[in-house]
Amino acid sequence: MSTTPDLTLWGAGTSRTIRAHWAMHELGLSYKVKPIGPRTGETKTAEYTRLNPRQKIPLLQDGDFCIGESAAIVAYLSRMYSTPERSLIPEATRDYAAWLEWCFFVVAELDSTSLYVMRRHRADALGHIYGVAPEVVAQAGQYFRQQLRHVEVALMDGRQFLMGDQFTSADLLLTTCLDWAITYGVDICDNAHPYLERIHGRDAYCRAQAANVPVAPITPVSATV
């Protein structure tokens, strides 16, 4: 790239927003942060709605281009800003397909079908909006645990990352789900423990954690997510 990118990231404070912060740090990108938080009303303002009619965080502005959905942001950044020195995406076509498979697996099976279902129905999370449902929460946790068998196999025989030796944005997405599961008291698979320890030691992960802090006070409003 000949010009410095003009990047602004909206959103901080959630398991989804950290994905975008982390990808930026892995790729060594400078960016501005608008640290709006979840359920503060900040995603409903006219200014933000113009940028993101979905009224959700995170959102990335890259010059005059806007993109939402945390995994799409991470995939976009990986494709657009990987360099031979810092790459978050495999190059060979079949490796790329396998990477894509992991990304969709994490988003569909671990995030949407398991953890977000737990979030919606936990008494200490969004149960006041969507209904407290302990049985649903327990089932979703069990489903998450079952799905992790694929991760257990992928990390067998000392494999460092999902794609082997290369840390990619699929690992970034997976880590956010493993961290999230741990906060919900869900057991993770055996091979994920040393894997997480390795990943938690990455500078970019630590810097992303520090960046992923909402500035505005979180005042719950009766918004839905």
Ligand SMILES: N[C@@H](CCC(=O)N[C@@H](CS)C(=O)NCC(=O)O)C(=O)O
């Ligand atoms: N699938 C979306 C989910 C985004 C999402 O639900 N964000 C929540 C916070 S985690 C949100 O912005 N809710 C609306 C609000 O807080 O006002 C993604 O991964 O980016």
